[in-house]
Amino acid sequence: MADEQNSPxxxxxxxxxxxxxxxxxxxxxxxxxxxxxxxxDQSLRSVAELQNVRRRAExxxxxxxxxxxxxxxxxxxxxxxxxxxxxxxxxxxxxTLKPMREGMELTLKMLQDTLKRYQVEAVDPHGAPFNxxxxxxxxxxxxxxxxxxxxxxxxxxxxxxxxxxxxxxxxVVSKAPAAQQPSIDEKA
Numbered sequence: 001m002a003d004e005q006n007s008p009x010x011x012x013x014x015x016x017x018x019x020x021x022x023x024x025x026x027x028x029x030x031x032x033x034x035x036x037x038x039x040x041d042q043s044l045r046s047v048a049e050l051q052n053v054r055r056r057a058e059x060x061x062x063x064x065x066x067x068x069x070x071x072x073x074x075x076x077x078x079x080x081x082x083x084x085x086x087x088x089x090x091x092x093x094x095x096t097l098k099p100m101r102e103g104m105e106l107t108l109k110m111l112q113d114t115l116k117r118y119q120v121e122a123v124d125p126h127g128a129p130f131n132x133x134x135x136x137x138x139x140x141x142x143x144x145x146x147x148x149x150x151x152x153x154x155x156x157x158x159x160x161x162x163x164x165x166x167x168x169x170x171x172v173v174s175k176a177p178a179a180q181q182p183s184i185d186e187k188a
Contacts, residue, residue: 066119066162073120073161076111081156083108115159123158123169125151134158136168146174 087104090097112122123134130137130149138155146152151171158169 067164069118069120070161070164070166073115073118073159074166076115077159077167080108080111080115083111084157119162120166121160123160124154125158125169125171126154127151130171130173134160134165134168135171135173137173138170139172140175141172142177143174144177148174148176150174 083104087101087108090101090104092101125131125135127146128151129147130151135151135158141152143152150173151169152174153172155170155172156167159166
């Protein structure tokens with residue numbers, strides 16, 4: 001009888017086997033839950049990446065629309081400069097030049113209006129403080145009347161396309177006269 005007590009009964013064997021199966025199922029469920037969580041995380045990351053790609057593509061298309069005319073507009077600026085310079089150099093009082101000047105003025109106005117329609121804006125900073133983002137300093141000149149660091153002369157107007165610099169304005173910047181510039185004390 002002692003052997004019968006030590007030997008497992010069929011009920012004990014079934015219970016033990018049930019515990020093993022239960023542990024196997026619990027381990028399998030835990031593994032599947034981890035795989036599900038990893039798949040959900042990967043899915044969320046994929047959706048987020050897709051949204052980022054779509055947003056970048058939309059921004060690229062928007063920039064392409066905004067700045068597609070950049071090279072073309074840049075190539076038109078010397079024509080605009082030539083028309084302006086021609087009007088500056090021709091004598092407005094000369095009656096023989098009047099028809100030519102009128103034609104140049106109309107052509108200049110049409111070109112300016114067309115560029116304005118496509119968001120090309122002139123940067124004419126005469127008298128404004130020097131801005132290195134929009135101006136290119138060609139020289140510095142002493143001036144008793146102008147604030148130091150302001151634009152005295154504009155050699156060539158600059159232009160912006162949709163707020164982005166197309167060409168900087170070429171300018172002369174004022175500086176304080178030599179008598180007003182602070183001297184360096186070499187003895188100090």
